[in-house]
Amino acid sequence: MNKINSIEEYHEEYSKSVRDPEGFWAEKADTFLWKKKWNEVLEWDFDAPSVKWFMGAKLNITENCLDRHLENSGDKVAILWEPNDPNESSIKLTYKELHSRVCAFANVLKRNGAKKGDRICLYMPMTPELAIATLACARIGAVHSVVFAGFSARSLEDRINDATCNIVVTADGGFRGAKTIQLKSIVDKALENCPSIERSIVLKRTGEEVKMEAGRDVWLHEELSRVDDVCPAEIMDSEDMLFVLYTSGSTGKPKGVVHTCGGYMVYAEYSFRNVFQYEKDDIYWCTADIGWITGHTYIVYGPLLAGATTVMFEGVPTYPDAGRFWDICDKHKVNIFYTAPTAIRALQACDISLVKKHKLDSLRVLGSVGEPINEEAWHWYNDEIGKGRCPIVDTWWQTETGGIMISPLAGLTPLKPSYATLPLPGIQPCLVDADGNEIVGNDVQGNLCIKYPWPSMIRTTYGDHNRCKEVYFSAYKGKYFTGDGCRRDEDGFYRITGRVDDVINVSGHRFGTAEIEAAIDEHENVVETAVVGYPHEIKGQGIYAYAICHDTNVDIALFIQEINKTVTEIIGPIAKPDKIQIVHGLPKTRSGKIMRRILRKIAEGDVSNLGDTSTLLDPSVVEEIKAGASLE
Numbered sequence: 336m337n338k339i340n341s342i343e344e345y346h347e348e349y350s351k352s353v354r355d356p357e358g359f360w361a362e363k364a365d366t367f368l369w370k371k372k373w374n375e376v377l378e379w380d381f382d383a384p385s386v387k388w389f390m391g392a393k394l395n396i397t398e399n400c401l402d403r404h405l406e407n408s409g410d411k412v413a414i415l416w417e418p419n420d421p422n423e424s425s426i427k428l429t430y431k432e433l434h435s436r437v438c439a440f441a442n443v444l445k446r447n448g449a450k451k452g453d454r455i456c457l458y459m460p461m462t463p464e465l466a467i468a469t470l471a472c473a474r475i476g477a478v479h480s481v482v483f484a485g486f487s488a489r490s491l492e493d494r495i496n497d498a499t500c501n502i503v504v505t506a507d508g509g510f511r512g513a514k515t516i517q518l519k520s521i522v523d524k525a526l527e528n529c530p531s532i533e534r535s536i537v538l539k540r541t542g543e544e545v546k547m548e549a550g551r552d553v554w555l556h557e558e559l560s561r562v563d564d565v566c567p568a569e570i571m572d573s574e575d576m577l578f579v580l581y582t583s584g585s586t587g588k589p590k591g592v593v594h595t596c597g598g599y600m601v602y603a604e605y606s607f608r609n610v611f612q613y614e615k616d617d618i619y620w621c622t623a624d625i626g627w628i629t630g631h632t633y634i635v636y637g638p639l640l641a642g643a644t645t646v647m648f649e650g651v652p653t654y655p656d657a658g659r660f661w662d663i664c665d666k667h668k669v670n671i672f673y674t675a676p677t678a679i680r681a682l683q684a685c686d687i688s689l690v691k692k693h694k695l696d697s698l699r700v701l702g703s704v705g706e707p708i709n710e711e712a713w714h715w716y717n718d719e720i721g722k723g724r725c726p727i728v729d730t731w732w733q734t735e736t737g738g739i740m741i742s743p744l745a746g747l748t749p750l751k752p753s754y755a756t757l758p759l760p761g762i763q764p765c766l767v768d769a770d771g772n773e774i775v776g777n778d779v780q781g782n783l784c785i786k787y788p789w790p791s792m793i794r795t796t797y798g799d800h801n802r803c804k805e806v807y808f809s810a811y812k813g814k815y816f817t818g819d820g821c822r823r824d825e826d827g828f829y830r831i832t833g834r835v836d837d838v839i840n841v842s843g844h845r846f847g848t849a850e851i852e853a854a855i856d857e858h859e860n861v862v863e864t865a866v867v868g869y870p871h872e873i874k875g876q877g878i879y880a881y882a883i884c885h886d887t888n889v890d891i892a893l894f895i896q897e898i899n900k901t902v903t904e905i906i907g908p909i910a911k912p913d914k915i916q917i918v919h920g921l922p923k924t925r926s927g928k929i930m931r932r933i934l935r936k937i938a939e940g941d942v943s944n945l946g947d948t949s950t951l952l953d954p955s956v957v958e959e960i961k962a963g964a965s966l967e
């Protein structure tokens with residue numbers, strides 16, 4: 336069953352996974368349904384980079400998520416959907432029903448021209464149809480590219496074009512708290528510049544009026560009435576692409592992280608079962624959106640591979656009030672609850688009676704993901720939500736890693752607040768210094784790398800393999816570089832200290848500072864911008880933008896409004912700066928490089944010691960920026 340049951344067993348499994356990685360993963364993979372077994376477990380070269388798992392094996396991940404559960408658990412609930420409006424009924428889809436809905440959707444895709452290898456963009460609200468569409472793509476061997484439905488038309492357009500998708504699946508609109516988002520009109524705008532799209536398939540959700548373009552747009556419900564629910568699974572090679580998911584890096588536009596079928600499947604299930612210590616009949620709820628990797632691996636694939644009941648929530652934590660998460664936990668008797676520190680901090684700041692009026696007695700395991708969890712939030716989560724009896728798994732991982740890499744195993748690993756603790760079996764982390772030397776021993780700090788392949792690791796960045804090499808495999812030869820700083824304490828426990836590159840993590844959402852700068856620069860009054868992150872009580876990091884303007888004699892409130900509008904149009908509302916300061920110059924070295932270290936310090940409000948500024952072209956700009964900083 337691939338489940339570790341004690342900390343001793345964890346240590347044994349871990350040693351085995353390092354001694355004989357191929358034997359270790361072959362044994363884990365053996366429990367799945369393969370059309371054909373592998374000839375070789377692993378072939379790898381981090382310089383190329385090239386990583387192949389379960390070579391020659393054939394499978395379809397949806398047969399492992401759905402078909403193989405039908406005989407014994409066909410009537411078990413697979414997806415338990417909770418709508419945005421608590422007065423609307425929740426929906427329970429059994430494994431049998433989900434199987435039939437996925438097959439029918441797959442037939443709709445085929446009817447609309449989809450074939451194996453095509454890229455299909457999903458831009459949808461958190462309805463069951465999003466999970467169904469994801470699995471339907473995998474059923475026919477098409478590559479899904481889910482784009483979070485909070486991104487703008489421009490972001491959607493860029494992602495569709497980068498992967499040359501031929502179909503987009505969307506909805507008329509989506510409900511998010513008290514708001515309705517006009518998804519179809521955002522898609523229409525994006526499609527003005529997406530020549531590869533031949534079809535847009537539209538789910539009716541909000542019922543609002545939308546424009547349907549003849550020959551391009553079709554209604555999902557009409558299409559479903561024209562197909563049956565029998566769809567044999569396409570046979571895929573272990574290394575065929577399963578999905579692409581866009582994420583931000585320190586330079587350029589977001590890149591499409593590519594994951595493949597076999598290795599991703601094995602690791603998604605193995606990590607899900609072990610980290611959360613999943614038990615048959617548990618009700619499991621991950622509050623993420625399927626638009627992010629957390630949703631891919633731990634709402635859809637991991638739980639369904641394990642035959643679990645996975646809760647999907649359409650709404651937001653504060654609607655109709657900030658007790659909604661706890662309402663849902665009690666209503667559906669949730670046993671395992673997985674959320675982000677941002678949500679915990681936001682709810683912690685609300686009236687505690689919204690928590691106290693709930694029983695929360697079904698909870699057994701709590702999880703955290705996406706950003707470092709500060710000690711105060713950890714304790715609140717532990718005391719108020721877990722009532723001191725639910726282990727918290729602080730799970731560190733990334734879009735690129737496909738699954739959880741460093742985390743306690745619930746109830747087995749000793750916990751330390753703000754520590755992700757120990758690597759999962761099969762994961763070989765190491766810390767390196769600035770020169771790339773591995774730092775051995777404990778009580779040390781460095782840049783976090785992984786020195787051996789694991790099954791669900793990134794294979795390439797879509798359409799640009801060299802970028803994958805440059806970003807992840809070139810900083811430290813022979814190692815995958817995570818971009819994170821990390822401490823290993825005296826007990827060998829890992830604590831992630833945050834990004835060491837120009838990536839910021841705002842409410843668990845990842846942005847490159849360059850990406851936000853490029854968006855702000857599109858405002859006609861902006862000459863140049865520098866963006867940095869600064870500590871933010873709720874969001875983890877806030878966005879601080881320094882802007883040089885053509886005309887400095889502006890109404891600052893109006894200017895901020897306009898910048899927010901520009902960023903919302905280009906990236907999405909989640910990337911709006913928290914603070915904007917108009918400056919006359921930026922601290923640049925003689926070679927023209929912006930010294931972000933100084934800007935970060937000022938944004939943090941720590942102006943007493945800015946370090947060496949002697950290499951600056953014009954040190955006086957620092958004084959001006961300090962004097963005008965928004966330090967509230």
Ligand code: PRX
Nearest residue numbers: 704705706707729730731732733734831845
């Ligand atoms: O900096 C780390 C942070 O989030 C980054 C990955 O972001 P993304 O690809 O969007 O995936 C988020 C969900 C897996 C990492 O490089 N991060 C993620 N989890 C943690 C974390 N930082 C500290 N502790 C965590 N548990």
